[in-house]
Amino acid sequence: MASPLISAAEVQWITAGVSFNIRNDGRQREDFRALSVQLGVITQATGSARVQLGETDVIVGVKAEIGSPDPDRPDCGRLVFGVECSPVASPAFRGRGGDELSGELARALERSFYPGPSGRAGGVDLSTLSIVSGKTCWVLYVDALLLNIGGNLHDALSVAAKAALADAKIPKVEVVQGEDPTDEPGYEVDDDPQWFSLYLYEPDYEVDDDPQQAQRLDVSRVPLCVTVSQIGAHSVVDLTAQEELCSSASVQVAVDESGVVCGLTKRRQKGVDPSVALEMVEVAQRSAAKLHAALAESLGGQQAQQMSVG
Amino acid sequence: MAGLEQQPLLTDGHRRDGRAYEEFRNVFLNTGVISQASGSAYAEFNNTKVMVGVYGPRQSERKVGYSEQGRISVDVKLATFATRQRGVFGQTPEERELSALLATALEAATNLASFPKATADVYVLVLEAGGAELAVAATAAALALADAGIEMFDLVTACSVSRAEGALLLDPTTDEAAREEAGLTLALMPACSEVTQLVSRGPWSSSQLREALELAMGGCAQLDALARQVLKTAAAEAATRRQQEAQRQAQQA
Numbered sequence: 001m002a003s004p005l006i007s008a009a010e011v012q013w014i015t016a017g018v019s020f021n022i023r024n025d026g027r028q029r030e031d032f033r034a035l036s037v038q039l040g041v042i043t044q045a046t047g048s049a050r051v052q053l054g055e056t057d058v059i060v061g062v063k064a065e066i067g068s069p070d071p072d073r074p075d076c077g078r079l080v081f082g083v084e085c086s087p088v089a090s091p092a093f094r095g096r097g098g099d100e101l102s103g104e105l106a107r108a109l110e111r112s113f114y115p116g117p118s119g120r121a122g123g124v125d126l127s128t129l130s131i132v133s134g135k136t137c138w139v140l141y142v143d144a145l146l147l148n149i150g151g152n153l154h155d156a157l158s159v160a161a162k163a164a165l166a167d168a169k170i171p172k173v174e175v176v177q178g179e180d181p182t183d184e185p186g187y188e189v190d191d192d193p194q195w196f197s198l199y200l201y202e203p204d205y206e207v208d209d210d211p212q213q214a215q216r217l218d219v220s221r222v223p224l225c226v227t228v229s230q231i232g233a234h235s236v237v238d239l240t241a242q243e244e245l246c247s248s249a250s251v252q253v254a255v256d257e258s259g260v261v262c263g264l265t266k267r268r269q270k271g272v273d274p275s276v277a278l279e280m281v282e283v284a285q286r287s288a289a290k291l292h293a294a295l296a297e298s299l300g301g302q303q304a305q306q307m308s309v310g
Numbered sequence: 311m312a313g314l315e316q317q318p319l320l321t322d323g324h325r326r327d328g329r330a331y332e333e334f335r336n337v338f339l340n341t342g343v344i345s346q347a348s349g350s351a352y353a354e355f356n357n358t359k360v361m362v363g364v365y366g367p368r369q370s371e372r373k374v375g376y377s378e379q380g381r382i383s384v385d386v387k388l389a390t391f392a393t394r395q396r397g398v399f400g401q402t403p404e405e406r407e408l409s410a411l412l413a414t415a416l417e418a419a420t421n422l423a424s425f426p427k428a429t430a431d432v433y434v435l436v437l438e439a440g441g442a443e444l445a446v447a448a449t450a451a452a453l454a455l456a457d458a459g460i461e462m463f464d465l466v467t468a469c470s471v472s473r474a475e476g477a478l479l480l481d482p483t484t485d486e487a488a489r490e491e492a493g494l495t496l497a498l499m500p501a502c503s504e505v506t507q508l509v510s511r512g513p514w515s516s517s518q519l520r521e522a523l524e525l526a527m528g529g530c531a532q533l534d535a536l537a538r539q540v541l542k543t544a545a546a547e548a549a550t551r552r553q554q555e556a557q558r559q560a561q562q563a
Contacts, residue, residue, distance in 0.1 A: 072488065100410065107407040114511035117474075117489040121513065249418075251508065261519055264494065264510035265411070271418035271504030274523060281519065 006245040014246045018231040023243070025054075030287055032238045037159065037298040039167040040306070046140075047168025051160035054240065055150025060142060060160035062168045066207070067139035069130065076119030077129020077137040081106045083144045083157065090149055098146075104267075105144070105157055112158065112223050112254030112263030123222035123262065124165065131173050131205050138170060151241040154252050158225035159295055165222060166299050169214035174206045223254040223262040224291050226284040230272065235283045251277060253284035257292050261285070319486055320475050327356075327483065332525060334469075334481045334532065339450070339540045341457040349458025353450035355481065357440025360447050362454040363433045367425035380425035384413040386434040386447060393439050394484075408444055409434075415448045415468060415497035415507035421461035430460055441483040442470035448497045448507065453537055457544070464499035465537055466506055469529035471496075471522045473512070478522055480529050492518075496526035500534035503527075 014024065021028050033054030042048035045061035070078055083105040085098025092098070115122030129138040142164065144157050208214075228235050229250035231243065239247060248270035254263035261281060266272075272280070319326060329335065335356035344350035347363035354360075367380055374381070386408040390397040401409075416432065432454065434447045445468035452466035472482035472490035479486055487493055492512025498505055514522065 100406065103403050103406045104410055107403065111509070111511040114492070116491050116512060121491060256513070259516075261510070261514045261516070262512065264508050266414060266505065266508045268414065269417045269422075271499055271506040273503060274498075274505055274527065277505045277508060278520065278523070282516070285516070 006242060010242070011246045014243055015232045018234050018236055018243075018246075023236075025240070027238075029234055029236045030283060032287070032291065032294075033240075035159065035291075035294050035298070037163050037295060037302070039163060039299070039302045045164075046170065047164045047166070049160050049163035049167055051156050051163060053150075053152060053156040053159070053238065055148055056152055056156045057148035057150070058144055058146055058153070058156050058160045060144045060157070060164040062164045063141045063143070064168065064170055065139050065141065066131065066136055066173075066205075069134065069137040073115070073119040073126065074134035075130050076115070076126035077131075078126065078139045079110075079113055079115075079124060080139060080141045081110045081113075081144075081161075082141065083109070083146070085146050089146045093146075101153075105154055108154060108225070108252055108254075108263065108265050109142070109144075109157060109161060111265070112225060114263065123162075123256070124217060124219065125221075128218070129170075132175055136205060138173075140165075140168070149241060151239045151244050152227060154227050155225050155238065155291075158223070158254065159291065162219055162222045162224060162295065163299060165217055166219045166303075168217055169211065170217060172208040172210070172213040172215065174208065176204050176206055221256055223256040224288055224295065225252055225254045225263070226287045226291065227252045227267075228280040228283045228287075229268075230270070230276070230280070235276075235280050237283065237287045251280045251284070253281055253288070255285050255288035255292075259285050259289065318475060319479075319489060320477055325479065326485065331477050332480045332528075334529065335483070337533070337536060339453060339537055341453055341540060341544045347454075347458070349454045349456070349460070351450045351453035351457055353446050353453070355440070355442065355446050357438055357483070358443060358446045359437040359440075360443065360450045361435045361437060362447065362450045363435075364430060364451075364454045364458040364460070365433070366430040366458075367428035367460065368431070370429040371431070374429075376427070378426055379422040380420075380427070381422070381429045382413055382416050382420060382432060383429050384409045384416065384432045384434065384451070386412060386436070388436045388439055388443075391438075392436050408447070411444060411507060411509055412448055412451060415466055416451055416455065418504065418506040419452060419462050419464055419466045419499050420455060421463060424461040430455070430458070439484065441485075441487050442481055442495070444468070444495050444509065445470045445481075445497070449533055449537065453540065456541055464501045464504070465534060465541075466497050467500055467530040467533035467537055468495060468497035468507065469526050469533060470494065471526045471529075473514075473518065473522065478525055480525055494519075494522055494526065496523060496530065498527060498530040500531050 036052040038050045041050045046064040047062040083102040085093040087094045113123045119126040229247040252265045338354040343352045349364040448468035472479045472493040474490045494510035497507035
């Protein structure tokens with residue numbers, strides 16, 4: 001990504017402002033910009049959300065499809081993350097220009113949802129997405145689109161991902177006794193009677209179209225990411241694009257509602273002292289609590305409205 | 311295999327491979343393994359085998375914008391036979407992510423101002439992925455950079471810690487990492503005690519995180535002593551070679 005230019009005087013101005021705890025837009029070091037969350041912006045998606053954090057603007061759409069589970073976790077569903085850097089946001093994203101950034105964002109998001117060996121310990125309990133153990137499950141594609149880049153993309157993305165997952169309604173699926181698999185074309189059955197019986201009871205499933213039957217995901221454990229950056233000798237959150245150019249080190253910290261750290265990634269060029277790194281994590285935990293509260297309020301209001309309309 | 315997956319990772323304070331919780335696998339580090347490269351290193355932590363070649367500083371092969379500072383471009387590739395499931399040709403998203411994480415780990419330690427406008431290409435080939443690839447690659451890559459004679463503020467050593475079955479395990483294997491509740495990788499400049507990379511997944515409470523970081527820092531310090539020893543030995547050998555060469559030339563004259 002071609003970085004916008006910044007003059008030495010501007011860097012000095014911003015750095016000095018941060019040291020006095022007053023930023024260009026009047027915020028303090030640990031203040032977020034105004035957060036706006038709109039649910040259900042894409043009707044074709046299972047769940048969607050548009051998040052604006054200051055100038056930064058992202059959309060996340062969740063699509064639920066039926067697929068096959070990960071062989072390591074046969075009784076769990078899957079979450080697949082993708083981020084698309086649209087050239088709309090920056091001409092630098094034309095062609096393969098956005099690949100690096102989108103990969104970074106998507107992998108960091110994926111790490112923050114790490115489900116643990118059982119598949120139940122992550123932000124979303126993946127076992128709730130299972131349909132037929134080892135055969136079929138829900139695969140949730142969490143796809144993000146960057147519309148405008150105004151700094152702090154990763155935090156905005158994580159908020160949008162949580163909001164979109166909260167908005168998602170997974171259709172009800174009923175597992176029914178399948179037909180004789182020998183009817184299927186090209187399906188060969190072993191002569192061994194033991195194997196045969198296994199195939200005979202192959203379950204099938206039916207998806208219920210009724211939206212009333214659809215269930216919401218439990219997103220209470222989904223973490224939100226707070227990127228804490230060092231400007232001068234201070235930790236600052238929610239940087240604008242200009243401020244990002246003044247920062248030499250940052251740590252992306254995913255924190256869940258109870259304050260537990262669910263994912264860390266260090267970015268940018270400079271190293272930090274271990275004690276400073278831990279301090280940055282603490283700042284992230286403090287800020288994340290505020291962010292979680294702000295999102296919960298916004299989600300609660302909109303979902304209540306949807307209920308009354310629906 | 312299925313039977314083994316059910317068995318616990320830890321028994322009587324020991325891991326499956328007989329190690330204590332806070333013990334490294336057998337570590338082997340070496341430099342100067344690729345004659346074509348400006349600098350190179352090989353690292354082996356039992357089943358994790360990584361080879362790194364550094365080329366440059368030189369003109370960037372990719373078309374990139376002007377940069378006053380030097381750049382480090384990192385390219386990580388897992389051999390197709392490195393993992394249990396066969397890999398693919400070409401870089402996967404995971405490998406691109408590893409490259410980005412590794413670049414961050416190395417940039418802070420390198421004096422980028424010493425090669426303005428040029429790029430040092432760091433090519434990492436994971437021959438076998440037996441766990442903690444990022445950490446092993448970072449340690450090896452820093453050695454290769456030093457071997458290439460690129461100015462550095464400090465070496466970088468890195469190690470991983472897994473929390474599995476209620477214990478903190480240093481330098482986890484693939485099996486252990488697959489069953490971890492949470493894990494982290496720390497890259498450190500040990501002499502000046504600066505964190506250059508910190509990646510984690512899974513839930514960590516503040517106190518657990520502190521404890522794991524301390525364990526990882528201890529591990530990094532251990533590796534640092536070994537890495538420095540390797541560099542010193544390599545330098546001494548090179549000096550002896552030069553001396554012998556000079557003697558031979560003097561005799562011929």
